[in-house]
Amino acid sequence: MLSDALDTLRDLAGSDPGEALRTLRERHPDVRFRLLRQREEYDDSLHYDLLIKRAGEGTISLSWCPESALPWPLRGVHRASELLLLRIDGVGVTVAEAVARLDFLWDEARLMDRIVTAALLQAELEESPVELTDDELQEAVDAFRRARGLLTVERTREWMDQRCLTEVDLRELVAGEAAVARVRERVTAGRVEPYFAENRAEFGTARIASWGFPDAESARQAELDDCDAELMPGTRLVIEDVPVAEIGRAKAGEVFAPTPRSLVKVISISDAVLDAGTRRRVEQRIFEEWLAERRLAAKIEWFWGTTARTGSL
Incomplete structure (x- = not known):
């Protein structure tokens, strides 16, 4: 080998x-x-x-x-311009200066998680590439446009201009998303049915009644009155079906307060069925667990911030 x-x-x-x-x-x-x-x-x-x-x-x-090239240990000569992120009216902003202004990232876990996830997926695609045909890429571009309401050439051009994207940039962006979808298919292939059978209770559906109140005192009074709150002024009532994971350990007939000004009553809980919607949720769970395993195995280095902050991440 x-x-x-x-x-x-x-x-x-x-x-x-x-x-x-x-x-x-x-x-x-x-x-x-x-x-x-x-x-x-x-x-x-x-x-x-x-x-x-x-x-x-x-x-x-x-x-x-x-023989005529430079071996890798001797490479690494940098031009000063390589340290610049952008230049505005002749004033340069270095990468270090720009990153120093992104301190809010340390308090935005979702954004940091997306950065790490993108890097892990890029590494996976480099090791196990996904190849798309021209027809598959065009289909992905069309779906991308439809999902964002870009149904005309003019609207698409306006959207691209706002983001300084060329047609090549757009196709590369979509190709990246399509490749990640293929990775997800690859990771979940043959695992959905066994995973669903083992964790079926976690994919059930709960029908709930949610009340929103003008203040915390009204919410407490409604809870004492067994949620007879439909007639209270300023009260909003919504009945909907949600994944059973959103109600925690609550049982049918129980009432809990997710916030001081709201109440939720569990009307009923239905067993999970492996339909199209549930299949998507199972695939997402499997994919997230796979990503979590990759994160644990990866060596992740942040190149800004204090030692205490980078160590905690």
Whole structure:
């Protein structure tokens, strides 16, 4: 395997890297290969490394350099402009300065989680690429536009201009989303039915009545009156079906207060059925657990903030 990998690196100079890597993966399907590319700014030369992983073992880093090129330990010369994120009217803003202004990220767990998730998925796609045909990509673009109400050329152009996107940028964005959807299909394939059977109780549906009150005192009085609140001035009542996970351990007929100014009464709880909606929820749960496992196994380094903050994350 190492001999084949080294031959692949040697042949990359005059071949398609994607095709060469595909051939290597076909020869050794039990091994995960990730190709790293590094372009040297001062002479525009390109250098490749292979990361080789086998389940239950460590990682092999394989590098090869032609006689006329610069070996990887000697690379890394940086231009001053590489430290700039943007320049406005001749005034440059460095990456470090911009990141220093993003301190609110430390208090926004969802955003930080999305950043980490995106990086994990990118690594997965580099190791196990997803290839889309032109028709599949066009179908994904059409679905992307429909989901955002971009039903005309003019509306689509306006949306793209607001985000400084070109047609190429849009197709790359959609291709990325479609590739992640394929990864999700790959991760959940053959696991939905067994997972649902084992965790069926968690995917039931609860019918609830939710009351919103003008103040906390009204909510307390309604709870004492067994939620006879329909006639109280300023009270809002909504009856809806929600996933049983949203009611915690509450049973049918029980009342609980999610906030001081609201009450929820559980009307009934229905057993789960593996229909299309439930299947999506099961797939999402499996995918989230898979991502959580990848996070635990990954080495994540934040390059700004204090040691205490980065350590806690």
